[in-house]
Amino acid sequence: MIDRHSQITLLEGAISTFYVNTLTAPLERIKILIQTQDAHPAILNSSVKPYASISSTLYRITKEQGIASLWRGNLAGCLRFMPYQYLNLFIYDKLATNFPNTFWNNFLVGGITGSISLLAVYPFDFARTTLASEVSKPFRFKGVLETIKHQRVNVFQGFGVALLGSFWYRSVLFGLNQTWQDLNPSQDNSIKSWATKFTIAHISAIAASFCHYPFDTVTRRLQMQTLFNEKLYQDSFDCFKQIIKNEGYRGLFKGAGVDMIFCTGVAIILVTYGEIRTHFL
Numbered sequence: 001m002i003d004r005h006s007q008i009t010l011l012e013g014a015i016s017t018f019y020v021n022t023l024t025a026p027l028e029r030i031k032i033l034i035q036t037q038d039a040h041p042a043i044l045n046s047s048v049k050p051y052a053s054i055s056s057t058l059y060r061i062t063k064e065q066g067i068a069s070l071w072r073g074n075l076a077g078c079l080r081f082m083p084y085q086y087l088n089l090f091i092y093d094k095l096a097t098n099f100p101n102t103f104w105n106n107f108l109v110g111g112i113t114g115s116i117s118l119l120a121v122y123p124f125d126f127a128r129t130t131l132a133s134e135v136s137k138p139f140r141f142k143g144v145l146e147t148i149k150h151q152r153v154n155v156f157q158g159f160g161v162a163l164l165g166s167f168w169y170r171s172v173l174f175g176l177n178q179t180w181q182d183l184n185p186s187q188d189n190s191i192k193s194w195a196t197k198f199t200i201a202h203i204s205a206i207a208a209s210f211c212h213y214p215f216d217t218v219t220r221r222l223q224m225q226t227l228f229n230e231k232l233y234q235d236s237f238d239c240f241k242q243i244i245k246n247e248g249y250r251g252l253f254k255g256a257g258v259d260m261i262f263c264t265g266v267a268i269i270l271v272t273y274g275e276i277r278t279h280f281l
Contacts, residue, residue, distance in 0.1 A: 020265040021081045026070035027258050028077060030057045032132040034255035035217050036224045038247060039232050040135055048135045054258055065137060073131035076144045080124035087117040089273055092174060101182060107175030114170025115163055122162065123148055123155040129223040140227060151226060158222035161236035165215025173208035177201055177270055197274065201267035209259050209266075214252035216259075217243070 034051050042048040051057040061070055092113040099105040118125075127147040134140060141147040148155055180200045186193040218239045225231055233239035243251040 020269060021078050022071070022074060024262055024265050025074040025077055026058070027054075027262055028074075028128075029061065029070055029072060029132045030054055031255040031258035031262070032073075032129060032220060033057060033061075033135065034258070036129070036133045036220050037135070038243075038251065038254070039221045039225060040133065041228055041230075042135050072134075072139075073128040076124050076128035076131060076147070079144060080121045080128055084117050084121045085269060087120060088113050088170065091116055092170075096178075101178070103175055103179040106178045107171045110174030110178075111167040111171035113174070114166040117170075118163060118166040122159055125162070126151070126155045126157065126223050129220050130227060133220070133224040134227075154223075154226040157226050158219040158236065161215055161222070161239075162219040165212050165219060168215065169208045169212035172211050173204055173266070173270075176207055177204035180204065181274065194271070197271050198267055201270040202263060205263035205266040205270070206260060209256070209263055213256050213259060214240070217252050217254065 030051075034054075034057060037043045037051055040048075043050055051060065058070075065072075092109060095109045095113060096106070099109055124144065127144045130147050130151060131139075131141060131144070141150065177200060180203075181197065184196055184200060186196045218236050221239055221243075222233060222236060225233060233242060240252075247254075
């Protein structure tokens with residue numbers, strides 16, 4: 001039987017993530033397209049023109065694929081994102097009570113939390129990338145279940161590097177945010193307090209995203225290449241090596257500008273979660 005504290009903690013995760021994911025889904029689609037395009041055969045053989053900026057990619061998607069396609073992969077994203085955040089907040093809340101509140105403990109607990117949560121939702125993460133990375137109609141797969149069914153032998157493609165990236169991301173995110181929030185002198189309900197809490201959460205999210213993004217790029221490309229018969233990358237190390245060789249280190253950060261925007265949503269989740277805990281527990 002789940003106790004009241006646990007029920008509220010689980011509910012917090014659902015409430016604080018539900019409205020964010022669909023709102024930012026078009027940005028996720030744009031990010032994945034820019035992030036994976038240099039490994040897409042249609043881009044490599046010039047049958048589809050490469051994507052450039054965020055605005056031009058947005059325009060091309062709506063013109064070539066229709067407005068609704070901006071949310072392509074969104075259901076997979078929701079099925080992945082909601083339980084992922086749900087589990088992150090719940091597991092972190094459980095683990096954090098067993099460790100002294102220090103930066104390194106917050107760092108470690110955050111990493112363990114991210115790793116456990118990723119394992120539970122990775123097939124949906126794979127489906128989201130597969131659906132979102134298709135560059136032209138007709139699309140190969142129509143939905144989440146069809147994608148997972150037809151790609152079931154590949155649903156954990158890229159999991160190793162994703163696990164490393166998730167540990168690193170959650171370690172930095174929770175480590176910085178929790179440590180700085182505890183040092184924040186403004187803990188009332190004033191506008192100043194909300195602003196400082198949001199600023200701390202936002203900076204933590206940006207730092208975590210920057211550290212994690214190269215791992216995410218490699219993960220997405222390994223996931224996406226399962227759509228095609230010929231593999232461009234043999235493994236995660238080979239993917240890192242080829243990206244750096246052919247595109248430079250900046251290739252690991254393609255689409256990162258979109259991710260910086262998405263950090264606003266992460267900050268909202270962190271602040272909302274903290275406020276619900278403070279006022280309802």
